[in-house]
Amino acid sequence: MVRVLSYLKPYWHLVTAALALVFFQSMADLYLPTLMADIVDTGIVNGDINYIMSVGIKMLLVALGGALSAVLASFFSSHAAMGLGKALREEIFKRVERFSLSEFDTFGAASLITRTTNDVTQIQMVTMMSLRMVAMAPIMGIGGIIMAISRAPSISWIFLVVIPVIALVIVTISRISVPLFRSIQKKIDTINRVLRENLTGVRVIRAFNRINYEKKRFDDANEDLTDTAIRVNRLMAGLMPITMLIFNMTTVVIIWFGSRRIDAGIIQVGDLMAFIQYAMQIMFSVTMVSMIFVMYPRASASAERINEVLDTMPGIMDPVKPQIPEEVRGGVEFKDVTFRYPGAEEAVLSNITFKAEPGKTTAIVGGTGAGKTTLLNLIMRFYDVEKGSILIDGVDIREIPQDVLRSNIGYVPQRSTLFTGTIAENIRYGKDDATDDEVRHAASIAQALDFIEEMDDKFDTIISEGGTNVSGGQKQRLCIARAIVRRPKIYIFDDSFSALDFKTDARLRQALRKETNDATVIMVAQKVGTIMDADQIVVLDEGKVVGIGTHKELYRSCDVYRDIVLSQLSEEEVVL
Structure with missing residues (x-):
């Protein structure tokens, strides 16, 4: 007292x-x-x-x-x-x-x-x-x-x-x-x-x-x-x-x-x-x-x-002597990363090693509970690794201040989250000083401009608590626009296209490719069609990497990946 x-x-x-x-x-x-x-x-x-x-x-x-x-x-x-x-x-x-x-x-x-x-x-x-x-x-x-x-x-x-x-x-x-x-x-x-x-x-x-x-x-x-x-x-x-x-x-x-x-x-x-x-x-x-x-x-x-x-002291603290990169390129590397949740008996991720390079798209696929979302959370340092390290441009993320780390990341969560306020305010959540043109451009890339223009107040339309006055696909596109307006060096998409139809999905990915040509893109996706053209696909199974390569390479060499593809597409639909 x-x-x-x-x-x-x-x-x-x-x-x-x-x-x-x-x-x-x-x-x-x-x-x-x-x-x-x-x-x-x-x-x-x-x-x-x-x-x-x-x-x-x-x-x-x-x-x-x-x-x-x-x-x-x-x-x-x-x-x-x-x-x-x-x-x-x-x-x-x-x-x-x-x-x-x-x-x-x-x-x-x-x-x-x-x-x-x-x-x-x-x-x-x-x-x-x-x-x-x-x-x-x-x-x-x-x-x-x-x-x-x-x-x-x-x-x-x-x-x-x-x-x-x-x-x-x-x-x-x-x-x-x-x-x-x-x-x-x-x-x-x-x-x-x-x-x-x-x-x-x-x-x-x-x-x-x-x-x-x-x-x-x-x-x-x-x-x-x-x-x-x-x-x-x-x-x-x-x-x-x-x-x-x-x-x-x-x-x-x-x-x-x-x-x-x-x-x-x-x-x-x-x-x-x-x-x-x-x-x-x-x-x-x-x-x-x-x-x-x-x-x-x-x-x-x-x-x-x-x-x-x-x-209660935060479990994740900024380093005493931080390393602040002069220029972030966005290269992400996992080096023998192992992680388990507090109190858990078994590790969620074990000995994860791969690289995601700037200008390329790295997709993460795997069954339910394979550890895909956990892997993304580790990049943003929501949790710290138990063993190994995650590097950005060769620097351990534990040596980088959290605000500097996250200011270079554009994150679209698995569960779309909007806040009470206007559509423009929700998009500017990614960048406070974004101009009207930047907000509009981000909405256009995210394929959200069409439905925004159809609303009475357009970008001044009020989003209700939890985004209940927009559909799941509209919420997802607004969340994507929020990440795009930031123009980060690293884009993280956690199954962020699941609520989109195939036509909108294809248009959005095509527009994103031009927007993110010099950034590192890491995405988790359930739909194989979304990640087939990725530069690199990392396949997870029970928290371990069981395959890394392109769609064609993995389809021929990785049984887990082939099973995932064939569970969604017939052999005639598989593009090799």
Whole structure:
């Protein structure tokens, strides 16, 4: 929790102002019972109206000063707490942006979203309450005890009995609630994950008529969270009645013993009234502490979850002494590369060796699970190799800063991803400063210009969340245009033509050939027709290279490649 609160440093002036105002508010509240006692013991007993009026005006001014301090303290503490939340969200987002895919797999998207939103909100709330209550409680408690003793020392022993009892109740309930609050945050993760999967997979769910199953799945997660929340809230709900019962019993005891002291002439009526007020203030300070104890366990659990993210160092880091090539040609070489996913028993890729040269197209083919997409992910350093090395122009990619490496790569993912915004903005995602002509040219090469021109707003057409207002083939072409506008030295296409018809596929590949004549093109494709004219085809089988060559060479010499070709084409259709 201390580490999380360290992000309050930029707002120290607001924190200082809030604490100072809380101090003034507390002093005003502590002074009011004394003024009231003076009115009763001096003004009312002696019938001195002028004294009553003068002290009454003083009470009014003190009360107004306390109220103004309370309002300003609330404003400053809220501002500081919101600033803390903003700083934490920024820090979490920055750290998550640096994570490799391994760290994403470890936490999960749903958990990272919860930690950035719900957990930060818990920290904000407890910070805002703490800046007022934690500061006010000791002042009111200690000050109240001092003032109460000064007014009626003969009955002050009551506090020695009451305060330990209240403290015991608070500590007991707090110790029971901490594990429950941690459990609640994890169950919120589960609900977020189920909801996220349901929303992103709505088409599959409906297509397979699994709506009732998903409802039950969500209901189970929701009921689990609800049951835990009810348990902890039931526990916390008992805190206030117990505290109030102790307060009321304390008041009865004070009046009982106080009235006897008044009869004996030891104290005056005004002193007893002031003592009761100070007792209430002391009890109120204990109540404030109890409220913090209610909120602190959950905030503490949230702080631990946030710290887990902030303490996790990215598995892939830039080199201490980076090598920045003066000019990237784009030659890619795999040298005896082996890779396995974290926690996996077997390697996904084993002893991969081949070269992809500038000005040539290298195709990667293989059966499902052969490791084709994993191989592409290694080029972009989404993961680091376990053994061997990947070189670009003879330099190990681990020696190149990640931003420099990826700025020279145009990537079209297997699953087309578009962002909310206009078509032009989505294409410019590949190059921020691309001109309108460059955007249009990239769309033309990607065979996207025709359907864009048919839209009412053309390049200003808004793409909805997830690109749901365009077809699969249109999304794929926009993603290709996004890579082309960058004019990179290395193009990576991960099965990026699967949603295109043969005619569009052929036109796009012909246009791409002219556009990428001096770049390295590496593509994964399921359709043999897409890669038959590649300069080099690398055949993968169970994570190993079983053949490298042209279409004709592999068809004659590689059984795996021949089986792939014949599974899609008849022997008469095979072009040799």
